Amino acid sequence: MTQNAIEVKNLSKKFKGFELSDISFNLPSGCIMGLVGENGAGKSTTIKLILGMLNKDGGSVKIFGNDNSQNLELIKQEVGVVTDVIGIPKCLTLKEIDMVMRGTFENWNSEKFYSLSEKFSLPEKKRFGTFSRGMEMKLGIAVALSHNAKLLILDEPTSGLDPVVRDEVVDMLIDFTRDENCSILISSHIISDLEKLCDYIAFLHKGKLILCEEKDVLLSRYGIVRCTVEQLKTIDESAIKYKKETPYGVEAMVCREKVGAGINISSISIEELFVFTVKGEK
């Protein structure tokens, strides 16, 4: 039986003015799941709750089958985390960061850390405070990949990076999941990155999980119809998830299997799927 890397069940957290409610999803081992959502949708809150950085109000989180409310520090030995801000003290150099992490992770691999640092062209003698935003993120990724982690949890790792570096990071993450025991949970609002990377997509909107499905299933299930208002009237209403009138006609997200023959359905991107789903929810 394949073990899930992460199991989230009815997770909830209430803040003043925001509530994350009843989130449930599983991330199977060896898979990549993308958490998609607008700013303030609850992506970072979900990740923080999984990592125990926030205290949950309800629900449960299991990592590698273990409840995250017990012995989380042991579980985290096998988890690599990259957050949008890499909180390494600015006065440290690569050598000192290596020493600190060697004292932090039981399976820390200095050789791998230096090889990744070299690959990312990170300066060995400069202090972390002098690094550019791109270099900071690369260092965060190098740290996350240097202790034989079985799970990577990444919160907006590609934000602020130029397209070339973003592409490098995405390739590195794909490499990471070549090992079927390694999984990734990644949040981003750069949906094009997630489209390249993910096996599963979870849509968060205003603190609610509105969709969680295999990416290929989503892309095959839904499509876009561009037609006139009259043509749209011939489609079963239950097939239409969202429609938008434009000066040239109508654009609608439809469930392919409910649309009869003779209607031209274009493929949909994850970004369009997300935008239409969110708008359809409103």
Add this chain to the structure above:
Amino acid sequence: MKGLLLKDFYVTIRSYKIILITDVLFIAASIFFNDITDFIMLVVACSTANIPINLLSDDEKSRWDRYSGALPYTKAQIVSSKYLIGLFSQLTMYVIIVSVNLIKGLITHEMQFEKYAVLAVLFFVGMLISAVDLPVSFRLGVEKGRTYGIILRLIIVLPFTVLYIATWDNEIISHFIEKLGNFGIIAAVVLVGAGIYALSWALSIALYKKREN
């Protein structure tokens, strides 16, 4: 835990070496200015007491406080690293001062054992500062913690000051201190100081567990 201590050690050496250098200069000055040794030691104890709070402030600025939450550390370990660094730096300074005074005493043939009792009291003050400031800072953050720490210090110090003034000429107290002797004073100060420090440590852990980063 080792990683946390190492990180704090590097940050102390890199960012707060000015405090350490100043402390060492003050200690060196105490060799030549016998009359103001106690004052110098109080300055050293107070400036050293600020190291854990400064480290905590640095953690907030660099966002290490948030990042460390994603690393395999418990909140108790994160708190403990600051208390251990505080203890280690205070003890190091005390050992340096005592050693310097011992060497001075050997050279001048004037061993002042009563001085070590006074020094112990001064370092107790240093430990007390950390013990008061750290729990509030762990709960509210360093910015707010510093403000509340000052208020708390006043609340704690005020009754002791009143008690001290009221018993200034009290014969029973004087007799008690005399009877306690220098080593007795050192032992009492160490015990009370260690007790307060341990209580503060436990309180910080409990408060930091409730804090969400």
